[in-house]
Amino acid sequence: MKWTKPKRIFAYIIYALITIIVICVNFNTKKINITESAKNAFANAINKEKDLYISQINVQYHQKNSPNEIRGEEKKNWSDQAYFIAKDSERNHLDSLFRDEMHKINKYTNTAIGYSYNGKKYNSRDEKFISKATLVQEYKFRKDYNNKSDIILQAYIYTPAYVLLLNNINTYILFAVMLIPITCYIIYNNRNKKENLSKGINNEDGNLIKQRKYQSTKWIEIHEGYYWDNNHNTLRYNNTQVILSGYNIKIFRKFISKEDFFLSHADISKLYEKVESVETKDRAYHLIKSLKECIAILDINVVSIRGKGYKLVFNYDSCQ
Structure with a gap:
């Protein structure tokens, strides 16, 4: 089959589209991996905060003071978070720990934390950041069935799209795969033109x-x-x-x-x-x-x- 110029252009367009689709799939996979890793990073940050800033734990459990069926471990976790909010209303410690954990995974990812308690809502970053960021994890801590007393912790991350593309070796490989055929064609075409011009x-x-x-x-x-x-x-x-x-x-x-x-x-x-x-x-x-x-x-x-x-x-x- 003779490859005319329109056929070559059409074939390359199909080839380029397939490569771009692969790049997009790779981009999405990278984004999902960072999001999943952020969940573990937030859980690690919560545990590290307890280890660093709660030096002694004294638990006294009385059945009569616990009329509901919520487990004691969950109530203990609620009291830990209530203690942290009382000591550090802006949750600077948790925010810093989460950021450090996340930068171990991807240093270009921006983070933020938020919480709500007794009708109060707080975020460590402004609304502009929160609106474009991804909510990757949310924990709810309870001591009773009164929703107003629940403590909800939230973790947000934002990774610029260009970082996901450029900070990935697979992107460069795929772009090279897309550009190699057209580069070879241009070199081959220019070589033929020079040969034709040199003939007499x-x-x-x-x-x-x-x-x-x-x-x-x-x-x-x-x-x-x-x-x-x-x-x-x-x-x-x-x-x-x-x-x-x-x-x-x-x-x-x-x-x-x-x-x-x-x-x-x-x-x-x-x-x-x-x-x-x-x-x-x-x-x-x-x-x-x-x-x-x-x-x-x-x-x-x-x-x-x-x-x-x-x-x-x-x-x-x-x-x-």
């Missing part, structure tokens, strides 16, 4: 004429066997081409615009916006000479007609 056709004298390949070339037959591409100023005869430049283009276009391929001195002088004079004739002579040398390889000559002007003669050598 050897004439009978062994001279090398550089050629250019144009996709939009439009050839016009100006004489039997002779073709002219006005867009690229290229003259062709058989397998030989010449690319005109400078004043040669102006003069040649003027010649082929005449039915008999004849230009008077006055016609030539108009190309330079000067009146006819000896200086103009002398300049025209040198310019005509330049054109003659350029197109001689195509068996074309510019013949001087004394006192009148110049004429293009095709197949000049064949006429000799």
Whole structure:
């Protein structure tokens, strides 16, 4: 099957889409892993706070003071948190411990903690942060069935999307996989262009004429066997081409615009916006000479007609 340019582009688009989907899946997996790790980090922070800031525990349990079925361990945990709120209403210790635990997992992840108790709600970060952060864990501590007395601890994290992408070796591997094919194609295409531009056709004298390949070339037959591409100023005869430049283009276009391929001195002088004079004739002579040398390889000559002007003669050598 021949791979045309549209087919190659379509195939690469499909290839790139698949790679981007894999990157997105990898991004989501990384985010889920950080979120799950944050749950453990918050639990560790709560336990460390107890170990560091509660030095002695004295528990006295009386059945008559516990009329409900809530376990004693849960009530003890509630009392620990009530103690911490009384001593540190902003929960700076817990906030700092959670941040340290989280940075062991990902140092670019931002954290915050929050709690509610007796109708009071507090967050360690402002509402702008909380609104974009993810609530990863929530613990409820009870001493009775009065919801107002419940203590609820919350853990929030926020990891910028660019961190999840750039701080991941798999992202770079996948981007490389996506870019390698198009990079190889560009290198291969440029190499072919350079090879085509460096090619030429050897004439009978062994001279090398550089050629250019144009996709939009439009050839016009100006004489039997002779073709002219006005867009690229290229003259062709058989397998030989010449690319005109400078004043040669102006003069040649003027010649082929005449039915008999004849230009008077006055016609030539108009190309330079000067009146006819000896200086103009002398300049025209040198310019005509330049054109003659350029197109001689195509068996074309510019013949001087004394006192009148110049004429293009095709197949000049064949006429000799």
